[in-house]
Amino acid sequence: MLIFSLASALAAEPTVTTQADGTVVARMEVAASAEAIRAILSDSEASVRLSADVLSVDAALKGKCSEMTVQTKGAWNPLEYKALRCPTANGWRTSLIESDDFSALEVEWKLDPSCSDLTTVEYRVRTDVDIVAPKALVQQGVRRSARDTLKELLRKVLGGK
Secondary structure (H helix, E strand, C coil), rough: CCCHHHHHHHHHEEEEECCCCCEEEEEECCCHHHHHHHHHHHHEEEEEECCCEEEEEEHHHHHHHEEEEEECCCCCCCEEEEEEEEEEECCCEEEEEEEEEEEEEEEEEEEEEECCCCCCCCEEEEECCCCCCHHHHHHHHHHHHHHHHHHHHHHHHHCCC
8 A cells, every 4th residue: 555655646746727717727637535635724824834835824714715814935125915704616726815915816626526536636727926937937936836835735635744
């Protein structure tokens, strides 16, 4: 079983694409149940911290949702935003409430269980930052971060701390 899990971890590489509107879509097959993945992603703070670009996060329950204040790495200075993260039928959606650094932020996690021990995880991110930087450079960073976030989720699912 350990050999199978290790092989799954080594073989799993997220696919990352960019849609016409700039939304980055990262997708990966994970050899785990949707429930096991949901257990990790259900914690708002822990799910945001899957990204190595997150410096700090503070979340407070607001009904079924979480209102979060997040500080992330920026090219020169940290960026900050306040967002609302709510459950959906297949995962979670995060929407921007306010920010001096972002003019748009939409994040969505979707879980699609193929069978009892195989789940397709989709992580969608659309951001517009209010900083002076080439759009291609920002987009490259979002693509890298989305890929690395899925890899970190896989590590957590397989028992990593």
